[in-house]
Amino acid sequence: MTTGSHRIRIVGGGEFSCGEGERVLLAMERCGSSDIGVGCRGGGCGICRVRVVGGDYTTGKMSVAKISETERAAGFVLACRVFPVSDLLIEVG
Amino acid sequence: MALTGVISPGYVQLRVLDLDEAIVHYRDRIGLNLVSVEDGRAFFQAFDEFDRHSIILREADTAGLDRMAFKVAKDSDLDHFAERLLDAGVHVDVIPAGEDPGVGRKIRFNTPTSHVFDLYAEMELSETGPAVRNPDVWIAEPRGMRATRFDHCALNGVDISASAKIFVEVLDFSVTEELVDESTGARLGIFLSCSNKAHDVAFLGYPEDGRIHHTSFNLESWHDVGHAADIISRYDISLDIGPTRHGITRGQTIYFFDPSGNRNETFSGGYFYYPDNPRRMWQAENAGKAIFYYEKALTDRFMTVNT
Incomplete structure (x- = not known):
């Protein structure tokens, strides 16, 4: 595992590492994992919608048609726009 | 004219x-x-x-x-x-x-x-458009993928036959090609031309209305499609699929996403269409080959991801 990387665990699925400043979905693809659906990778299509149930993170811009402010506050995110700050536990679907 | x-x-x-x-x-x-x-x-x-x-x-x-x-x-x-x-x-x-x-x-x-x-009917001419007097092939050498023009959009929705009907019966477009489920008669894809091109707009069936599947840009050659692929890799642009070819329209193509997730296509080729040409039709059971002529299989992402 490289310096500054975090462990991303999927509830009922696998785990992979994600660097500081790396987007969770792209780290998953790089590691050859496939627990989260991969769509546009740009925060627009909503295919990679997940819920972070443990850990700290920051997010980039996401379509509000896919993640409302209320949902965002409850931990729902698009994995293509999530940057881990600590290890994360993620629920898919 | x-x-x-x-x-x-x-x-x-x-x-x-x-x-x-x-x-x-x-x-x-x-x-x-x-x-x-x-x-x-x-x-x-x-x-x-x-x-x-x-x-x-x-x-x-x-x-x-x-x-x-x-x-x-x-x-x-x-x-x-x-x-x-x-x-x-x-x-x-x-x-x-x-x-x-x-x-x-x-x-x-x-x-x-x-x-x-x-x-x-009216738009000002571009200050950077093609020359018309002893015209060089371009004024300044093209950058990036070297897109020559905005070519068409493909749009997702439920009753695509009803939308296509307006283009045909009111705006005088032609249906050049269709993807049809012959068991029900349902149209899964309708390709429409107002010109000499294989398509100027397309409608693709999808359970929700108002969506866009892609915005497409024309390239000069198959070689330019490869160059676009190189740019996509070099700059870590989100790739969808390609380079490949479509059965429908015969375009040589690569699909990718803009930074907000809108799908783009850059393509070259495709047949010329004339209004007396018979309509081409693909059966739904051959949808894989119709959409991706080389892979002969659809992908979930291509069928379900839109904005």
């Missing part, structure tokens, strides 16, 4: 989440000229287009399509088509000149698939 009425796709306005990121993508990667940025919108022109702009990006909190526009041959065509749209029971709004810089009055209508279309 044999081509009359609606003569070409004109422009598309897309929503993007971050205008600055999007400008880098469309200007430096696809290679469009940035014409102006005003009131939260950026206007672009491809190097081989004569008119002022063909792509408009509007910063918003969602991605997707605002509207697509077609150019008509002359101003009186706008009244003619407005009347025919009204006769067909389609609501029409008249938008005075000035909504978009350099564009004359517009006729605006909605389709049953909740897509907004404009018709217009």
Whole structure:
């Protein structure tokens, strides 16, 4: 595992590492994992919608048609726009 | 002039989440000229287009399509088509000149698939368009993927036959090619031309209305499709699929996403269409080959991801 990387665990699925400043979905693809659906990778299509149930993170811009402010506050995110700050536990679907 | 009425796709306005990121993508990667940025919108022109702009990006909190526009041959065509749209029971709004810089009055209508279309007759000429007197192949060497023009959009919705019907019966488009479920007669994809091209707009069946599947740009050659692929890898642009070829239209293609998740296509080739050509048809059971001629299989992402 490289310096500054975090462990991303999927509830009922696998785990992979994600660097500081790396987007969770792209780290998953790089590691050859496939627990989260991969769509546009740009925060627009909503295919990679997940819920972070443990850990700290920051997010980039996401379509509000896919993640409302209320949902965002409850931990729902698009994995293509999530940057881990600590290890994360993620629920898919 | 044999081509009359609606003569070409004109422009598309897309929503993007971050205008600055999007400008880098469309200007430096696809290679469009940035014409102006005003009131939260950026206007672009491809190097081989004569008119002022063909792509408009509007910063918003969602991605997707605002509207697509077609150019008509002359101003009186706008009244003619407005009347025919009204006769067909389609609501029409008249938008005075000035909504978009350099564009004359517009006729605006909605389709049953909740897509907004404009018709217009007048747009200022581009300052960076092709030369016309002893014309060199370009004024300045093309950048990035070297897109020559905005070519078409493919739009997702439920009753695509009803939307296509407006284009055929009111706007005089031709259906060049269809993907059909013969057991039910349902159309899964309808490709429409107002010109000599294999398609100027396409409708693809999808359970929700108002979606855009992709915005497409023309490239000069199959080699340029490979060059686009190199740019996609070099700059870590989100790849969808390709390089490959379509059975439908025969275009050689690569699909990718802009930084807000709107799908783009750059393609070359495809057949010429003439109005006396018989309609081409693909059976639903051959959809894989129809869409991806080499892979002969659809992908979930291509079928379900849109904005």
